[in-house]
Amino acid sequence: MNAILQFDRVELGYGRHDVLKDVNLVLEAGDFLGIVGPNGAGKTTLLRAMIGTLNPKSGRLRRAPGVRFAYVPQRQYIDEVFPLSVMEVAMMGRYTLLGPVARPTKRDRDFVIKCLGHVGIADLAGRTYRELSGGQKQRTLIARALAAEPQALILDEPTNDMDIAGEHAIMELIKSLHEQDKLTIVMVSHLLNVVVNYVRKLALIDGGLRMVGPTAEVLTSENLTGIYDAPIRIAEFGGRKVVLTGGGDA
Amino acid sequence: MLSVFRSPFMQVALIGGLIVGAVCAYLGVQVVLRRIVFVGAALAQVSSAGVGLALCMGWNPSLISLVLTLGGVAAFSVKTKDRSTTRESLIGVGYAVSSALAVLFVAKSAQGESHLLDVLSGNILTITPAQVWWMAGTAAAAAAVMALLGKQFLFSMFDPETAQAAGIHVALWDMAFFLILGVIISLAIRLAGTLLVFAFLVLPAVTGLLLSRRLDRINAIAIASACAATVAGLYASVKMDLPSGPAIVACSFALLAIAWLVSRFR
Numbered sequence: 001m002n003a004i005l006q007f008d009r010v011e012l013g014y015g016r017h018d019v020l021k022d023v024n025l026v027l028e029a030g031d032f033l034g035i036v037g038p039n040g041a042g043k044t045t046l047l048r049a050m051i052g053t054l055n056p057k058s059g060r061l062r063r064a065p066g067v068r069f070a071y072v073p074q075r076q077y078i079d080e081v082f083p084l085s086v087m088e089v090a091m092m093g094r095y096t097l098l099g100p101v102a103r104p105t106k107r108d109r110d111f112v113i114k115c116l117g118h119v120g121i122a123d124l125a126g127r128t129y130r131e132l133s134g135g136q137k138q139r140t141l142i143a144r145a146l147a148a149e150p151q152a153l154i155l156d157e158p159t160n161d162m163d164i165a166g167e168h169a170i171m172e173l174i175k176s177l178h179e180q181d182k183l184t185i186v187m188v189s190h191l192l193n194v195v196v197n198y199v200r201k202l203a204l205i206d207g208g209l210r211m212v213g214p215t216a217e218v219l220t221s222e223n224l225t226g227i228y229d230a231p232i233r234i235a236e237f238g239g240r241k242v243v244l245t246g247g248g249d250a
Numbered sequence: 251m252l253s254v255f256r257s258p259f260m261q262v263a264l265i266g267g268l269i270v271g272a273v274c275a276y277l278g279v280q281v282v283l284r285r286i287v288f289v290g291a292a293l294a295q296v297s298s299a300g301v302g303l304a305l306c307m308g309w310n311p312s313l314i315s316l317v318l319t320l321g322g323v324a325a326f327s328v329k330t331k332d333r334s335t336t337r338e339s340l341i342g343v344g345y346a347v348s349s350a351l352a353v354l355f356v357a358k359s360a361q362g363e364s365h366l367l368d369v370l371s372g373n374i375l376t377i378t379p380a381q382v383w384w385m386a387g388t389a390a391a392a393a394a395v396m397a398l399l400g401k402q403f404l405f406s407m408f409d410p411e412t413a414q415a416a417g418i419h420v421a422l423w424d425m426a427f428f429l430i431l432g433v434i435i436s437l438a439i440r441l442a443g444t445l446l447v448f449a450f451l452v453l454p455a456v457t458g459l460l461l462s463r464r465l466d467r468i469n470a471i472a473i474a475s476a477c478a479a480t481v482a483g484l485y486a487s488v489k490m491d492l493p494s495g496p497a498i499v500a501c502s503f504a505l506l507a508i509a510w511l512v513s514r515f516r
Contacts (some may be wrong), residue, residue: 051411051414051415052414052415052417053411053414053415069415070416071411071412071415071416072412073409073411073412077409077411078408078409079283079285079408081283081285082283082407082408082465083459083462083463083464083465083468084408084465085464088465089408092401092404092405092408092409092412092413092416093416095401095402095405095416095418096416096417096418098401100399100401100402101398101399103401128463144412148416
């Protein structure tokens with residue numbers, strides 16, 4: 001086992017408000033983990049602990065030394081008033097590697113262009129970020145994360161508010177980053193039908209980490225019905241898993 | 251036009267106005283992008299309340315103005331965790347109370363209400379070379395810090411959560427920006443008055459944002475439009491016997507209106 005992030009009886013919350021209790025989770029190098037759960041279950045809280053912006057109230061959170069994590073936020077959280085080019089946004093990924101005073105060099109610019117090319121938008125480098133489509137913005141944010149030369153990517157709702165084609169394209173990109181580039185991937189999503197067809201491991205969250213394991217083991221009607229407090233069935237259609245709510249035959 | 255600027259006091263006023271305009275316009279682009287325009291207005295009022303307090307008590311106006319402005323920076327830059335109120339409401343309270351206190355302090359000062367107009371609308375024609383030197387040195391230091399550490403300021407205001415995840419101490423950089431803003435405002439108020447300083451923080455930045463989609467060009471346009479408005483406003487104030495501060499604001503607005511028209515029709 002090659003753990004790069006380990007939660008050991010971790011309690012998370014804000015002030016006096018506890019959100020997640022007794023979280024035990026091991027993220028291994030090469031994992032492709034999906035974190036799902038109902039609204040208010042604590043998905044974002046767990047993610048914040050993973051990216052280091054929220055400290056545990058108790059318990060231990062250990063990171064493997066030398067492993068670099070990069071974060072891809074929900075693109076809706078980015079304030080589009082900023083007149084920045086795609087290149088300028090993606091370059092931010094290099095900032096922590098550069099140090100506080102140094103300016104990006106030609107090598108940095110070449111690397112960022114390579115990252116933009118890797119996600120299929122090298123031709124958009126000079127365009128203004130706010131003028132891009134949702135899918136192009138998401139690719140820009142992924143390129144920015146790649147510019148930091150990480151070993152692990154943590155993505156928050158990467159396909160939110162996308163049409164089916166855009167959703168598929170972004171998930172295929174994330175899949176290729178996992179399979180071709182050997183990046184460890186963690187993604188939080190409320191879109192069960194999207195997540196379950198890509199991730200290798202699934203974590204169910206609801207006020208605590210209820211279950212984590214290989215997708216095939218965790219993704220059962222019983223587990224999801226218990227978490228979402230609604231009748232849920234799992235069906236297969238064209239080789240893909242489909243999560244359905246309500247009664248009736250699949 | 252040059253004849254207007256031949257007298258030494260007009261040259262000092264011009265140089266002082268150009269420095270205040272340039273540095274406020276540069277910071278103003280970030281003020282507008284950070285959506286904290288009202289913070290600029292509130293800090294300007296807090297600073298003028300400090301001047302009023304100093305006049306009332308016979309203290310050093312620059313020092314008291316700086317101390318109160320830094321207090322305002324500390325109060326306005328903290329994000330409240332109390333959901334029953336908002337940071338905007340705190341800034342609004344600060345703005346209203348500071349405005350009232352400035353008037354009350356000046357009304358009770360030995361110099362009386364004759365100083366009130368200077369504090370609020372400014373009288374850039376009466377500034378001294380020493381004030382200009384202080385402003386120039388502080389503006390140069392602020393610009394150097396902003397330029398050298400621009401990456402951190404940019405990342406932390408554009409996407410605070412990701413910047414924090416990348417190891418950038420966002421709260422520290424926000425505080426640094428507010429501190430620079432507070433120091434510049436408290437010094438600039440003494441030269442140009444509340445109205446002109448607030449106008450320089452907003453109008454040139456909006457002019458730049460209307461004309462360009464590149465941050466470096468927006469900064470350049472904002473600085474150029476503030477300087478142009480200063481020259482034109484001072485010229486108009488002498489030729490038409492108008493108060494200098496409002497004349498510069500009017501010229502700055504004229505440039506903004508032209509920029510708006512250009513942005514509509516291009």
